[in-house]
Amino acid sequence: MVRDALAGLIPVSIITGFLGSGKTTLVNRLLKRPEMNRVAVIVNELGEIGVDNDLVEVSSEQMMLLNNGCLCCVLRGDLQETLRDLFVKRRNGEIIDYDRVVIETTGLADPAPVMQTLLTDALLRDQYRLDCVVTLVDAVNAPGQLAQFSEPLKQVALADRLIVTKTDLVTEQALAALTGRLREINPRAPLRVAMNGEIELAFLVDVGLRRTHADLEEVERWLGEGEEDEHGHGHRHDESVQAFVLRFEQPLPWSAFTQCMEVLTALRGPDLLRVKGLVNIEGKAGPMVVQGVQHLFHPPLELAAWPGTDRSTRLVFITRGIPRQIVADLFAAIGAVTTRAAGAKVN
Amino acid sequence: MAVEGTLRSGALAAHLSLNMKLLGHNELAGFGGIGEGINMQAAGDGRRILWLAHESAPKNFTGVDVTDPRNPKMVVQTDLPHADVRSNSLDVVGNVMAVAYQTKKWGLKPAGMDLFDISKPEAPKLISHFDRSGPSSRGAHCVWFADGQYVHLTSGAADFEPNDPKDDQFYQIIDVRNPSKPVEVGRWWLPGTRKGDAGGPLPRHPRFDGGYRPHNTNVYPQRPDRAYIGYIDGGTVILDIADKTRPRLVSRWRHSPPFNGFTHTVMPLFNKNGTIIITDECVRDNGEDWPKLAWVVDGREETNLVPVATLPLPPAETFIKRGGRYGAHNLHENLPGPCSWRSDHIVLGTFFNGGVRAFDVSNPLQPREIAYFVPGTPRLAPKGSSQVNDVFVDDRGIVYAVDRFGGGVYVLEMTI
Numbered sequence: 001m002v003r004d005a006l007a008g009l010i011p012v013s014i015i016t017g018f019l020g021s022g023k024t025t026l027v028n029r030l031l032k033r034p035e036m037n038r039v040a041v042i043v044n045e046l047g048e049i050g051v052d053n054d055l056v057e058v059s060s061e062q063m064m065l066l067n068n069g070c071l072c073c074v075l076r077g078d079l080q081e082t083l084r085d086l087f088v089k090r091r092n093g094e095i096i097d098y099d100r101v102v103i104e105t106t107g108l109a110d111p112a113p114v115m116q117t118l119l120t121d122a123l124l125r126d127q128y129r130l131d132c133v134v135t136l137v138d139a140v141n142a143p144g145q146l147a148q149f150s151e152p153l154k155q156v157a158l159a160d161r162l163i164v165t166k167t168d169l170v171t172e173q174a175l176a177a178l179t180g181r182l183r184e185i186n187p188r189a190p191l192r193v194a195m196n197g198e199i200e201l202a203f204l205v206d207v208g209l210r211r212t213h214a215d216l217e218e219v220e221r222w223l224g225e226g227e228e229d230e231h232g233h234g235h236r237h238d239e240s241v242q243a244f245v246l247r248f249e250q251p252l253p254w255s256a257f258t259q260c261m262e263v264l265t266a267l268r269g270p271d272l273l274r275v276k277g278l279v280n281i282e283g284k285a286g287p288m289v290v291q292g293v294q295h296l297f298h299p300p301l302e303l304a305a306w307p308g309t310d311r312s313t314r315l316v317f318i319t320r321g322i323p324r325q326i327v328a329d330l331f332a333a334i335g336a337v338t339t340r341a342a343g344a345k346v347n
Numbered sequence: 348m349a350v351e352g353t354l355r356s357g358a359l360a361a362h363l364s365l366n367m368k369l370l371g372h373n374e375l376a377g378f379g380g381i382g383e384g385i386n387m388q389a390a391g392d393g394r395r396i397l398w399l400a401h402e403s404a405p406k407n408f409t410g411v412d413v414t415d416p417r418n419p420k421m422v423v424q425t426d427l428p429h430a431d432v433r434s435n436s437l438d439v440v441g442n443v444m445a446v447a448y449q450t451k452k453w454g455l456k457p458a459g460m461d462l463f464d465i466s467k468p469e470a471p472k473l474i475s476h477f478d479r480s481g482p483s484s485r486g487a488h489c490v491w492f493a494d495g496q497y498v499h500l501t502s503g504a505a506d507f508e509p510n511d512p513k514d515d516q517f518y519q520i521i522d523v524r525n526p527s528k529p530v531e532v533g534r535w536w537l538p539g540t541r542k543g544d545a546g547g548p549l550p551r552h553p554r555f556d557g558g559y560r561p562h563n564t565n566v567y568p569q570r571p572d573r574a575y576i577g578y579i580d581g582g583t584v585i586l587d588i589a590d591k592t593r594p595r596l597v598s599r600w601r602h603s604p605p606f607n608g609f610t611h612t613v614m615p616l617f618n619k620n621g622t623i624i625i626t627d628e629c630v631r632d633n634g635e636d637w638p639k640l641a642w643v644v645d646g647r648e649e650t651n652l653v654p655v656a657t658l659p660l661p662p663a664e665t666f667i668k669r670g671g672r673y674g675a676h677n678l679h680e681n682l683p684g685p686c687s688w689r690s691d692h693i694v695l696g697t698f699f700n701g702g703v704r705a706f707d708v709s710n711p712l713q714p715r716e717i718a719y720f721v722p723g724t725p726r727l728a729p730k731g732s733s734q735v736n737d738v739f740v741d742d743r744g745i746v747y748a749v750d751r752f753g754g755g756v757y758v759l760e761m762t763i
Binding site: 003004007008090091092093094096097126 | 361362363364365366661662665666669692693707709715716717718719721762763
């Protein structure tokens with residue numbers, strides 16, 4: 001029997017979005033759903049969460065137990081410390097056996113460090129996995145915020161799921177313009193409109209790979225495949241944020257792949273906003289799962305088998321000002337000097 | 348009131364789990380106190396019957412149909428002849444089941460082992476009784492029956508007089524190729540434990556005298572010439588049993604004192620690291636004999652066993668307060684039969700109020716906990732907590748954990 005490196009990990013959802021975009025409302029609504037009865041929510045301040053009094057069973061400054069089995073706790077120190085502390089308390093039977101963690105970031109937060117913590121902290125990686133980054137976008141204020149600040153742009157670019165809120169306060173044309181803009185920044189993240197935090201749960205959970213025997217549907221869901229074509233926005237790009245996919249039909253030598261990623265992260269790490277995908281490595285039975293945020297990458301993980309018949313390497317890049325061609329050229333150049341990668345042509 | 352305190356008191360009533368999900372539960376008709384014999388039969392009609400030996404009288408053994416793990420159904424439950432005997436241990440090969448009998452005092456009967464024909468699980472039929480009663484014998488505590496030919500037995504015998512009453516059982520190899528006439532073919536005891544032995548009697552453990560006698564006596568098809576024995580205060584014993592008439596000591600690892608004795612199970616994983624998992628049973632309530640650990644031992648050189656780690660457990664100070672025992676006990680023993688799950692790097696053990704816990708020992712220097720299930724306190728639990736006694740994992744990866752007193756059997760799905 002071989003252990004599944006993903007199956008035992010507790011999923012973590014990150015809920016991000018600019019000030020006033022409705023994160024708290026969403027979390028509040030999620031907590032009331034019967035399926036979310038063993039969730040630990042990490043917030044910045046318990047008071048802000050605004051849970052109905054009749055839902056609160058017991059509360060302290062640091063932690064609040066809800067009568068549906070959920071738990072809210074305050075982010076103390078850093079996220080690593082909070083997540084470790086929660087796991088230790090869970091193991092000791094001091095708190096509920098939560099089966100999911102939801103982290104609500106502050107409006108001004110750059111979600112990248114939170115994601116990096118989950119991808120790279122060796123202790124946390126043993127217990128948790130990043131499931132989904134949900135970014136809320138306030139239809140009223142987002143157009144201005146996206147033009148004025150860098151954080152909202154990054155929050156949209158890093159998202160696995162986009163939720164547009166307060167759409168009842170804008171015209172249809174304004175909404176269409178905004179969703180078009182969001183698609184330009186992040187064409188692969190499925191987008192939904194939510195009223196008062198009401199959103200189907202399935203849209204937000206089980207986005208990340210949750211087992212090494214993942215099937216095609218699970219992989220496509222994680223990579224957001226089908227999204228851009230469906231909406232007809234493929235290959236359009238924002239002037240600063242670019243989203244593109246590289247595909248290689250032939251297997252790559254592991255050394256060639258790691259050299260490419262090392263060069264990219266060394267030269268343009270901060271601009272390599274997010275990379276995720278499956279890589280066909282020579283000599284491996286299953287694809288390698290690659291996930292990175294800026295210069296930090298999760299250790300590569302091999303899936304048990306290829307999902308579906310397509311065995312090509314598929315890498316989704318979201319970058320700040322790094323065009324597709326530069327990355328493609330880099331792979332071609334390093335592939336060319338790596339003798340065994342002669343067949344690894346960029347399509 | 349602090350939230351954590353409230354949650355803790357609530358947690359005693361509720362299950363704690365990580366990567367183990369409760370599929371089914373059966374309190375076994377009110378007799379939910381199970382010992383340390385669990386095995387599964389693939390019945391002729393396609394059913395899977397889980398056989399459980401009871402911790403103590405009045406019940407002997409129980410068969411549970413676990414074909415549908417979500418709906419475990421009791422098919423048979425048998426009684427002991429009197430209250431001064433317990434069965435505690437059983438094993439199954441094909442349609443034959445071996446059951447151990449141990450009496451509370453010397454000289455009582457039945458003391459020894461029964462072989463049953465369980466072709467019809469609802470009506471187990473006695474094939475033979477192997478009598479091990481005697482003036483200095485309580486009979487048998489533990490059976491290991493895996494190859495259909497020999498039972499490796501921990502028992503006393505009529506002709507064995509120990510130096511100390513606690514050393515009244517020893518290792519015996521019983522030929523059951525003719526199940527109606529079991530015959531002893533070989534035996535071994537720790538020198539110094541039998542009256543008349545040179546060098547005896549042996550010094551006792553200074554704080555917790557558990558005795559010098561075998562507990563589990565494991566023999567695997569990978570090494571049919573070796574018996575791996577937890578020898579209570581005698582530590583770990585590996586015997587060469589290539590000649591079953593003359594078992595010979597290969598090595599012994601003794602870590603108590605300074606530790607607190609009661610070595611229980613010695614389970615080689617037969618992996619590339621030579622890993623052997625060795626448990627010391629917790630036998631006292633409320634942390635009195637803590638630490639009782641599960642050791643990760645490097646057995647690449649079998650004559651020089653080297654402990655390299657222990658399985659990481661949650662903090663003793665937290666769990667000791669839950670009541671009853673907290674510490675190591677039984678392991679899922681990678682039984683050779685067709686219904687048993689086997690792994691050379693994942694280990695499941697029971698830890699009384701610490702529940703059933705799974706560990707990954709791929710890196711023996713840094714074993715990792717990967718799953719656990721701590722049942723909520725069963726109704727009328729005498730210790731105020733669940734006391735998970737033994738575990739068996741079937742070939743579907745379904746985990747069966749049993750409570751020592753009243754909780755019965757918990758059927759769990761493991762997602763690791």
